[in-house]
Amino acid sequence: MTDTDILAIAREQVLEQGDGLDEAQTLAVLSLPDERIPDALALAHEVRLRWCGPEVEVEGIVSIKTGGCPEDCHFCGQSGRFPTPVRSVRLDIPGLVIAARQTAVMGATEFCLVAAVRGPDERLMSQVADAVRAIDEAVEINIACSLGILTRAQGEQLAALGVHRYNHNLETARSHFPEVVTTHTWEERWDTLELVRELGMEVCCGGIIGMGEGLEQRAEFAAQLGRLEPDEVPLNFLDPRPGTPFADLPQLPATDALRTIGAFRLALPRTILRFAGGREVTLGDLGTRRGVLGGVNAMIVGNYLTTLGRDPGADLELLDELQMPVKTLSKVL
Ligand code: SF4
Numbered sequence: 001m002t003d004t005d006i007l008a009i010a011r012e013q014v015l016e017q018g019d020g021l022d023e024a025q026t027l028a029v030l031s032l033p034d035e036r037i038p039d040a041l042a043l044a045h046e047v048r049l050r051w052c053g054p055e056v057e058v059e060g061i062v063s064i065k066t067g068g069c070p071e072d073c074h075f076c077g078q079s080g081r082f083p084t085p086v087r088s089v090r091l092d093i094p095g096l097v098i099a100a101r102q103t104a105v106m107g108a109t110e111f112c113l114v115a116a117v118r119g120p121d122e123r124l125m126s127q128v129a130d131a132v133r134a135i136d137e138a139v140e141i142n143i144a145c146s147l148g149i150l151t152r153a154q155g156e157q158l159a160a161l162g163v164h165r166y167n168h169n170l171e172t173a174r175s176h177f178p179e180v181v182t183t184h185t186w187e188e189r190w191d192t193l194e195l196v197r198e199l200g201m202e203v204c205c206g207g208i209i210g211m212g213e214g215l216e217q218r219a220e221f222a223a224q225l226g227r228l229e230p231d232e233v234p235l236n237f238l239d240p241r242p243g244t245p246f247a248d249l250p251q252l253p254a255t256d257a258l259r260t261i262g263a264f265r266l267a268l269p270r271t272i273l274r275f276a277g278g279r280e281v282t283l284g285d286l287g288t289r290r291g292v293l294g295g296v297n298a299m300i301v302g303n304y305l306t307t308l309g310r311d312p313g314a315d316l317e318l319l320d321e322l323q324m325p326v327k328t329l330s331k332v333l
Helices: 002-018 024-031 034-052 093-105 122-138 153-160 186-198 213-230 255-266 285-293 311-319
Strands: 059-063 110-115 140-146 166-167 202-203 207-209 232-237 272-275 299-300
Touching: 002 024, 002 034, 024 213, 024 255, 034 255, 059 093, 059 122, 059 272, 093 110, 093 122, 110 122, 110 166, 122 140, 122 153, 140 202, 153 186, 166 232, 186 202, 202 232, 207 255, 213 255, 232 255, 255 272
Parallel strands: 059 110, 059 299, 110 140, 140 166, 166 202, 207 232, 232 272, 272 299
Antiparallel strands: none
């Protein structure tokens, strides 16, 4: 398959028919030479406009339990197994309501409560229930949660609380997962995602690019996400955290990050594709602009969980300049 062929095929199959690229086709896009990246991104942008529209979803996230996680995800500064400088913080409920309100004022429609845990215990579930009720009463915003692996009873409790979307990342291709995490399996994560879908919550599932996986494994991951059909895919680029086993992995070149954005959009034409952690380091300002013009249609405003993000004003100004409307709540309810 030549590079010209793959973009011509993608134009017909993805843009016109709305059928995402399969694994071999995604690999062909990921293998395009640097000079074809602008063409791939331009096509990805057309696909996003055709199948998702011009709106950009803006989201806020807040950590309700930071650090000290018993799992060993090798990229994660919040694992209690590595000597990382992350401090443990717990926010109180009034603080969470204020954070949700500030996030809504910035135009966000989704506010995600995130806890660094393998899965929630009873105490965390009860704190989350209190937080969801308090935010729901005071702020007009959809509430999402990211609390790790769920039991059926916990999933049912979250669905009954009205949690709109649940985030649980597969992180990487199934074949690469054992190199990244040894304390739980890819399949355990997959089971939680199926449960979330079955219980009627939206599924948010993405991963991190640049953790030593090959191009074939990036394509494999895109195909596995394609089978899952998540409502949202947060795409992260490894920002090596000091003290973690991946601290010395090389930074992903910006060209690889851009190729990945284009390829994932062509594999997942209808999903909300979000720029998540690591984009400032990997892509900088110019890359952010190219990503939003290359298939991305969601972004987080403000800070991420353990690293500083960009100034939210700068992101919103960029969307304004590119004439991309921020999705409003009435349209997602
Ligand atoms: S389960 Fe989540 S918080 Fe815990 S180490 Fe893995 S990525 Fe980090």
